[in-house]
Amino acid sequence: MSGPDPVGRLGRVWFDPAPLWELRCAAPFCSDPVLVVADDERPLRNPDRTVLADEARVAGWQQAAPGRWLCRSCHQGHDR
């Protein structure tokens, strides 16, 4: 590949025409801060935030404030 930015200097930079949302736990020291696909380790990503909100509720996450979510272990009080 040729061009003004040699491969490896800036990494891969591009504009994603279809950005996806992912949901992260708002607790600062959360050990597992990203909502993942059920029975999987991959982050759940979707272009529609309401889909993430629905999945988060199913997974036991709780909305602490508008735009701020806590994962199941954080809103239950670090009791694991």
Ligand SMILES: [Zn+2]
């Ligand atoms: Zn958390």
